Amino acid sequence: MTDLLDFLRSPWPWYVGGPLIGLTVPLLLWLGNKSFGISSNLRHACAILLPESAKPGFFRYDWKKERWNLMFAGGLLLGGLVAGGLLANPEPTRLSAAAVQSVQDLGVTVRPGLVPAELTDLSNPGVWLLLAFSGLLVGFGTRYGGGCTSGHAITGLSTLQGPSLIATISFFGGGILSANFLLPLFMAVIR
């Protein structure tokens, strides 16, 4: 029993997780000819939440046709509850030695969990700034670029779409810049 629990709590290697991520593309196409893409839900949420009088044209459409995607997002919450809550890995992420060093240099201790305690400590105003700024750019950038990792990097590349290759390269360009140069500045404030 403990063996089984240990098994269920342990993380998967990339060659197990990767193919299972990729299968989501044909799964959604087969379920109802749906293109896999998560960030569209942020648009649907705006379409639902904004009052009619203050709604830009971009949010005036029949979001009820996209209920399937909102259900998918609901499933993501449940998946997090099951795998990240009930069956959470009791060990820290098994990083490379180089990554452990980099993370420590940022002032972050490697502990069990998916997000470090230093970045979820809301008594620190710097953490509010980091999370708010990050969220703002994720929301703005995904809609401007027409998709996120699921819509472009997974679905778009799987279906050989040129624009998605441009988008994916740009995601990495931005991420490399921010992780290496911008995050250390934020961490200097947070520490």
Place this chain on the structure above:
Amino acid sequence: MTTTKIPGVHTAPASTTRAATGLLAYLLAGLYFGVVLVKSEAASWYRIQEMFRFESFHMFGLIGSAVLTGMVTTALLRRFVGRSREGQAISVTPKEKGWRRYVLGGLTFGVGWGLAGVCPGPIFTLLGAGIWPMLLVLAFALLGTYLYGAFKDRLPH
């Protein structure tokens, strides 16, 4: 009085039942994907930092094998099945042509991703795992989405 049940009158209309079970399937698909995001550690802030510093193969192997699997299995689905469960012909809407929006929007999203280490999927998954500060990320992601919608006509696409 007749005891014959008329579909749509005495029982739920067939189309409503189908719509409900159809939606349930997407909830289960999301549950599946959420579990994979956590178990593969794609939702780990640590793994995202490691990836953007090129300090491990893990995330590159993960994304690479996901794309390869998606490519092969989608091609097989189109070639040998061709239709969805509901009978529609399977088609993928091509992304709009151009490059400006993909470069500018992609860079913006990438900068956000490298900071809090979350793309939109993990925002939901981490919330489900009880990491409540993700509500702040979600709230500002909604604000960012709104700002794009409000100013899109003034941006190069």
